[in-house]
Amino acid sequence: MKSHVWRPLVVVLAVIAVVLVARKFLVPADFGIGARGYMYGWHRAGNEQQWKEVKVKYKTAAFCKDCHRDKYDEIKESPHRNINCENCHGPALNHPDDPKSLTIDRSRELCARCHTRLPYPNSSRGAMKGIDPKSHNVGLDCVTCHWPHDPRKEGHKR
Amino acid sequence: MISRRSFCKKSLLIAGGLAIPLSCLELFDPKRLLAEKDEKGPRWVFLVDTRKCVGCGFCVKGCKVENEVPYDANVTRTWVERYVVTKDGKTHIDSPKGARDGFPNKGIDIGHGKLEEIRDEDIEKAFFVPKLCNQCDNPPCVQVCPVGATYQTADGVVLVDRNWCIGCGYCIMGCPYGVRFFHPVFHVAEKCNFCYHRITKGMQTACVDSCAFGARRVGNLRDPEDPVTKIIMTERVNVLKEEYGTKPQVFYLGLSKEVK
Amino acid sequence: MVHGEAWTIKEFFTYPNEYIYWTIQIVMYPFMTGLVAGAFVLSSLYHVFGVKQLKGIARFSLVFSFALLPVAMLPLLMHLQQPLRGIEVMLTPHFTSAIAAFGIVFSTYGMIVASELWFMYRKHFVETAQSLKAIEGRSALQQAQYLLFSILTLGAWDISHEALEADERAVKKLAGAGIPVACFLHGYAGFIFGSVKANALWMTPLMPVIFICSAVVSGIALCILTYILTMEIRKQLALRHRLAHPELPSMDELKSAESHVVAMTSRYLLMFMVAAITLELLDLIFRGYTAVKSWDILRSVIYERDFVNIFVVQYGLGNLVPFVLFLIPGLTIRRAVVGTVLVLLGVFMMRWNVVIGGQAFSSSFSGFMHYVLPLWPDSMETLKEGLVGALIVAGTPFCIFYLLNKVMPVFKETH
Numbered sequence: 001m002k003s004h005v006w007r008p009l010v011v012v013l014a015v016i017a018v019v020l021v022a023r024k025f026l027v028p029a030d031f032g033i034g035a036r037g038y039m040y041g042w043h044r045a046g047n048e049q050q051w052k053e054v055k056v057k058y059k060t061a062a063f064c065k066d067c068h069r070d071k072y073d074e075i076k077e078s079p080h081r082n083i084n085c086e087n088c089h090g091p092a093l094n095h096p097d098d099p100k101s102l103t104i105d106r107s108r109e110l111c112a113r114c115h116t117r118l119p120y121p122n123s124s125r126g127a128m129k130g131i132d133p134k135s136h137n138v139g140l141d142c143v144t145c146h147w148p149h150d151p152r153k154e155g156h157k158r
Numbered sequence: 159m160i161s162r163r164s165f166c167k168k169s170l171l172i173a174g175g176l177a178i179p180l181s182c183l184e185l186f187d188p189k190r191l192l193a194e195k196d197e198k199g200p201r202w203v204f205l206v207d208t209r210k211c212v213g214c215g216f217c218v219k220g221c222k223v224e225n226e227v228p229y230d231a232n233v234t235r236t237w238v239e240r241y242v243v244t245k246d247g248k249t250h251i252d253s254p255k256g257a258r259d260g261f262p263n264k265g266i267d268i269g270h271g272k273l274e275e276i277r278d279e280d281i282e283k284a285f286f287v288p289k290l291c292n293q294c295d296n297p298p299c300v301q302v303c304p305v306g307a308t309y310q311t312a313d314g315v316v317l318v319d320r321n322w323c324i325g326c327g328y329c330i331m332g333c334p335y336g337v338r339f340f341h342p343v344f345h346v347a348e349k350c351n352f353c354y355h356r357i358t359k360g361m362q363t364a365c366v367d368s369c370a371f372g373a374r375r376v377g378n379l380r381d382p383e384d385p386v387t388k389i390i391m392t393e394r395v396n397v398l399k400e401e402y403g404t405k406p407q408v409f410y411l412g413l414s415k416e417v418k
Numbered sequence: 419m420v421h422g423e424a425w426t427i428k429e430f431f432t433y434p435n436e437y438i439y440w441t442i443q444i445v446m447y448p449f450m451t452g453l454v455a456g457a458f459v460l461s462s463l464y465h466v467f468g469v470k471q472l473k474g475i476a477r478f479s480l481v482f483s484f485a486l487l488p489v490a491m492l493p494l495l496m497h498l499q500q501p502l503r504g505i506e507v508m509l510t511p512h513f514t515s516a517i518a519a520f521g522i523v524f525s526t527y528g529m530i531v532a533s534e535l536w537f538m539y540r541k542h543f544v545e546t547a548q549s550l551k552a553i554e555g556r557s558a559l560q561q562a563q564y565l566l567f568s569i570l571t572l573g574a575w576d577i578s579h580e581a582l583e584a585d586e587r588a589v590k591k592l593a594g595a596g597i598p599v600a601c602f603l604h605g606y607a608g609f610i611f612g613s614v615k616a617n618a619l620w621m622t623p624l625m626p627v628i629f630i631c632s633a634v635v636s637g638i639a640l641c642i643l644t645y646i647l648t649m650e651i652r653k654q655l656a657l658r659h660r661l662a663h664p665e666l667p668s669m670d671e672l673k674s675a676e677s678h679v680v681a682m683t684s685r686y687l688l689m690f691m692v693a694a695i696t697l698e699l700l701d702l703i704f705r706g707y708t709a710v711k712s713w714d715i716l717r718s719v720i721y722e723r724d725f726v727n728i729f730v731v732q733y734g735l736g737n738l739v740p741f742v743l744f745l746i747p748g749l750t751i752r753r754a755v756v757g758t759v760l761v762l763l764g765v766f767m768m769r770w771n772v773v774i775g776g777q778a779f780s781s782s783f784s785g786f787m788h789y790v791l792p793l794w795p796d797s798m799e800t801l802k803e804g805l806v807g808a809l810i811v812a813g814t815p816f817c818i819f820y821l822l823n824k825v826m827p828v829f830k831e832t833h
Contacts, residue, residue: 004574004581005588008533011572015529019508027509035312039514040300043309047319054355057224058364082370087216091223113214113260114370120242120284122414124371125212133262233420237434251431251784269429269785289433298615304517305506324506325499327439328517334616336433336781340421345499401711402615418431418782 057091060084064092071149078150088148108133111142200378201314202352202407205386205395206288209412210373213238213286215260220368222258224353226343233339234258235350236290236365241416242266244280249416257286287417288374290365291316291337291350292398292406299329299338299349308347314379314407315354320346334402352376379407421499424800425792430785438777438789441803443493445773446811448607448629449636449766451490453815455604456637457483458531458596463686465593471682474675477538478648478828479641484531485819491524493811496802516610523606527599534592536572537585539826543570544577570825604633611772618712618783619719619776624701631694636765638687639758642680644819646755649676652829680754684744687761695737698768715783723778723786728771736764 034041064085065072075081086092088110089102117130137145147153221236222229237256243249252267265273297316300308307323310316323346330338330347341348353363357376361367366374377386389395395409398417410417422437457479463469464476495501511518547567550560574581605626611617612625653672660668667675702720705713720728740757774789792804801807 003584004572004576005537005584007572007574008529008536012529012533015525023509026505031306031510034309036300036310038512040297040310042306042510042512043317044306044319044322047317047321048311050320051317051351051354052358054225056356056359056361058220058367060361060367080370082372084367084370087220087368087370109259109262112262113216114212116260116262116264118213118261118264118284119278119281120286121281122209122283122412123212123285124210125286126284128212231420232423233435239431249784251782253431253434256434269432270427302515302517302614304512304515304520305503306510306512307506322503322506322510323500324503326494326497326517327499328515328610330435330439331614332616334781336436339435339437340439340499342420345421418784 057093058084058086059092059095060086064089067096075149078152080148080151106141106143108140108142111146111148115142199313199380201380202293202357203314203377203379203386203390204290204293204352204408205375205377205389205411206408207373207375207411208285208287208414208417210371211238211286211288212371212373213240213257213261214370215257216368216370217288217365217374218256218258220364221350221353224356224364227348228342229258231342232256233342233348235337235348236288239287239289239417240266240284241287241414242276242284243282243416244276245282246280250274250276251416251418261286283414285412285414287410287413288365289335289337289398290408291352292335292404292408293352295405295407296403298332298334298402298404302328302332304328311354313358315352315357316349317351317354318347318349320344323347334399334404335406419799421799424797425790425803427788427790428785429788430780431782432780432785432787433782436780436787438774438787440773440777441497441789442791442805442808443497443803443811445766445769446493446808447490447497448604448633448773449769450486450493450811450815451604451607452629452633452636452765452769453640454483454486454490454527454637455600455630456634456639457486457641458600458637459634460638460641460683460686462593462597462600465590466597469682471678472686474679475641475645475683478645479637480531480535480538481822481826481828482641482644482815482819483637484535485822486815487524487528487531488818489811489815492814493807494520496807496811516606516613519606523599523603527596527603530592530596530599534589534596535826536570537588537592540571540574540585541577541582542826543567544575547571548575566825601630605630611776616781617776618716618781619779620772622701624697625772628694628697628701631690631697632765632768634690635687635694636762638683638690639761639765642683642687642754643758643762645683646676646680646751646758648829677749677751680751681749684749684754684757687758688741688744691737691741691761695733712783715779719775719778719786723788724771724775727767728775732764732767732771735760736767737761740764 028044028046030045031043032045034043034045061072061084068085071085075083075085088106089104092102093099095102112133114128115130116133118125120126142148143155145155147155215238218234218237221227222234225235227233227235232255234256237253239251239253240257240261241249241251250266254261254263254267263273265275268274293310293314293316295314297310300310300316303309304326305322305324307319308316308329309319320341325340325346327340327347330340338347338349340346353361353365356363363374363376366376375386377384377390379387379390381387389411390409393411395411396413397406397409398413399406420437422439425441426437428436460472461476461480461483464472495504498504507518508521511521513519547564550556550564550567553560556564608626608629611620612622614620649672653669656667656669656672705716740760743753743757743760746753777787777789779786792800795801795804795806
C-alpha cells in the first residue's frame with residue numbers, strides 16, 4: 001500500500017464510510033423488510049399505523065339510526081332502502097358536534113345520477129325508472145313532487 | 159516460496175474482502191424473511207358485479223370525500239367506465255370526471271370536451287364497469303419503487319408512504335391498470351387502498367357503503383365463511399388484464415371482452 | 419392542478435388518472451447519460467485498445483464526460499415531485515427497481531472517471547502546486563490555487579519516471595474497468611424503460627442494447643462537435659498570438675491535426691450508428707410481424723400520430739442524412755459539423771419518441787394522449803418540466819467543462 005497508486009482508493013473508501021455513517025442517522029429505525037419480503041414489503045413499518053389513523057368521514061346508516069330512528073325506519077321500508085343516508089346528507093364527520101347540521105344535497109343532479117333514463121340492456125340501469133332531465137319539469141327540484149325517503153309518497157309540495 | 163508474513167497478509171486481505179459482500183446478505187436474510195411471513199390474518203379482496211352497476215357514481219364521490227382527494231381535481235382513486243357497443247360493432251368508452259357525478263349525458267365523452275351522440279336504437283349492448291386498485295398479489299408498482307415508499311401489507315393491501323415517496327412516477331408507469339396518480343396536495347404517489355382505515359376497523363370501504371345496488375363488495379379471502387370468498391370460489395369470476403402476471407385481487411362478475 | 423394536466427391533451431378513452439407523467443426531463447436524462455457513456459467509451463478506445471489515432475480526442479472526451487456526469491443527475495432532480503428526498507435512493511435502495519441501481523452505478527462510475535482523471539493530471543497538479551509554492555508572497559488567489567492543487571495531489575508528490583509509468587498503467591486499467599460500468603450506466607437507463615411491462619412500446623429486452631448503441635453514437639458525435647468548436651477557437655487564438663509566441667502550433671498544423679482526428683472518430687461513429695439502427699429496425703419489424711394485442715394502437719402511434727417525429731426527423735434527418743454525409747469521401751470539417759449536429763438531433767428524437775411516444779397512447783389501448791411542451795414557464799412546474807428546464811440541463815455541462823478546463827487543461831501537453 002505504499003505506492004501512490006492506491007490514493008484514490010483511499011478517498012473512495014472514505015466516501016463510502018461517510019455514506020454508511022450517514023445512513024445510520026437518516027434511515028428511520030423501523031425501516032425494514034415486512035411480511036411480503038424484500039420485493040413487496042420493503043418499507044417503514046410505522047406507516048401502516050399512519051394509514052390506519054386516517055379519519056373516518058362516512059359513519060354509515062347504523063350511526064344515523066341511533067338518533068334519527070324514525071327517518072331510518074321510513075327509508076328502510078321504501079324502494080330507496082339501500083341508499084345510505086350520507087349519500088344525500090353528506091358525510092357525518094363528527095356530527096352532531098361538528099358539523100352541527102349536515103348540508104343536504106337536494107339538487108336535480110343528485111337524483112339524475114340514477115334516474116336519467118339510459119336504455120342500456122345489459123345493465124340494471126336499463127330497467128330503472130328514468131326520465132329525460134331536459135324535458136321533465138325543468139327548473140323544479142325533484143323533491144318538490146317526490147319524497148326521497150319514500151318515493152311512493154308525495155314530496156314537499158303538499 | 160511464499161513467506162509467512164505475506165501469507166498472513168494475503169489471507170487477512172481475502173477474509174476482509176469477502177466480508178464486505180457477505181455483509182450485504184444481512185439485508186436479504188432468507189430465514190428472517192420466512193419467519194416474518196405469516197399466513198394468518200385477513201387477505202382483503204374485492205368483488206365487483208358489473209351487472210348491478212347503474213353508473214350513479216356515488217362510489218366515486220364517497221371515495222373522494224373519504225380519502226381527501228381534492229373533489230375537483232381530475233384524478234380519482236376509483237372510477238366507473240361506461241361501455242356502449244353499437245350495432246356497427248364499434249365500442250364507445252368514457253368516464254367523464256371518473257363518473258364523480260355519474261353519467262349526466264347520454265353522449266359519449268371523446269375528449270377535447272366533445273360528446274359523441276349515439277341513438278338509442280343503435281345500441282347493441284351497454285353497461286358500466288367500476289374500477290379500483292386491484293391490490294395485486296404481484297404488484298408491479300411495488301416492485302419498481304426505488305426507495306421502498308410503496309409496499310404491500312400482510313393483509314394484501316398496497317400502501318404508499320407519504321413521508322418517504324420521492325415522486326419519481328415509476329410506480330404510475332408500472333401499473334397496467336392506471337390506478338395511480340400524483341396527489342395534487344401532497345405531491346406523492348396516491349392510490350386506492352381499500353379504505354385501509356375503515357377495513358382495519360371492521361367497516362366496509364366508503365365505495366361499498368355508498369353503493370345502493372350491491373355492485374361493490376369487499377371481503378376476506380382467508381375466511382372461507384365470508385360471502386364474498388364463497389362467490390369467488392364457487393362462481394364464474396374474472397379479473398382484469400391477467401396477461402401481465404400481476405395476479406389482481408379485484409374479481410369481476412359479468413365482465414365482457416370489450417372491457418379494457 | 420393535477421400534475422401532468424398542464425401539458426396533456428386526451429383523446430377518446432383514457433383512464434381518468436392517465437397523464438403524461440414523464441416529460442422532457444426524462445427525455446433529457448437518457449440523452450445526457452448517453453453522452454456521458456459515449457464520451458467515456460471514446461476515450462477508452464485510445465487508452466485500452468490503443469487506437470492511436472484517437473489520442474488527440476481521448477483526454478478531451480474524458481474531461482467532457484466528467485463534466486456531463488453531474489448533469490445526468492440534474493434532469494432527475496428536476497423531474498422528482500420531492501427533489502429533497504432524492505437522497506433516499508442511497509439510503510433505502512430497493513434493488514428490485516431499476517432506478518435504485520442509479521445511486522450505486524452512478525457513483526461507481528463517477529469515482530472511476532475521477533480516479534482516471536487524477537492519474538492523468540497528477541503530474542500537472544504537482545507541477546502547478548510546486549510552481550505556485552515557489553512564488554514568494556503569494557496573493558490570496560494564488561494561495562487559494564496553491565491549496566487547491568496541493569489537495570488535488572492527495573499528497574502524492576512523486577513525479578519520477580517510474581511513478582508516472584505507474585500512473586499510466588493505472589489509467590489503462592481504470593479505462594478498461596470503466597467501459598462495462600459506462601455501458602451498465604446507460605444500459606440500465608434502457609432497462610428502466612424496457613422492464614416496464616405495463617407499457618407496450620417500452621417493453622422489449624432490446625431496449626438496453628439499443629440505448630447503449632445510440633448512447634455511444636451521441637457521445638462520439640458530441641465529442642467531435644465540441645472538439646471542432648474548441649479547435650476553431652484555438653485557431654483564432656493561434657492566428658492572433660502566433661507572432662508573439664512562435665512556439666505555439668501553427669495554423670496548418672492545427673488544421674491537419676483536426677481533420678485527421680475528425681475523420682478517424684467519425685468512422686467509429688458510423689460503426690455504432692449502423693448497430694443502433696439495425697437493432698431499432700429489428701424491434702420495429704418484430705413488433706409488426708408478431709402483431710400482439712397492443713400492435714393496433716402502436717401502429718397508429720408509430721405510423722400515423724408520430725410519423726413525422728419517427729420517420730422524418732429521427733430516421734431521415736437524424737440517421738440517413740448524416741450517414742450519407744459521413745460516407746461521401748473527403749470529409750470536410752463543415753460537413754462533419756452538420757453531420758454530428760444531425761446525429762445528436764436524431765438520438766435526441768429517438769429518446770423523445772421512446773419516452774413521449776410510450777405515453778402517447780392509453781394503457782386501455784382505446785385512446786391517445788398528446789404532449790404539448792410548455793414553452794413559456796408560467797409556474798414552477800412548467801419551468802422545471804418545460805423548454806426552459808431542458809435548456810438549463812443542456813447548457814450546464816458546458817459551464818462545468820469551462821471550470822474543469824481551468825483545473826485540468828485539456829489541450830496542454832502532459833505526459
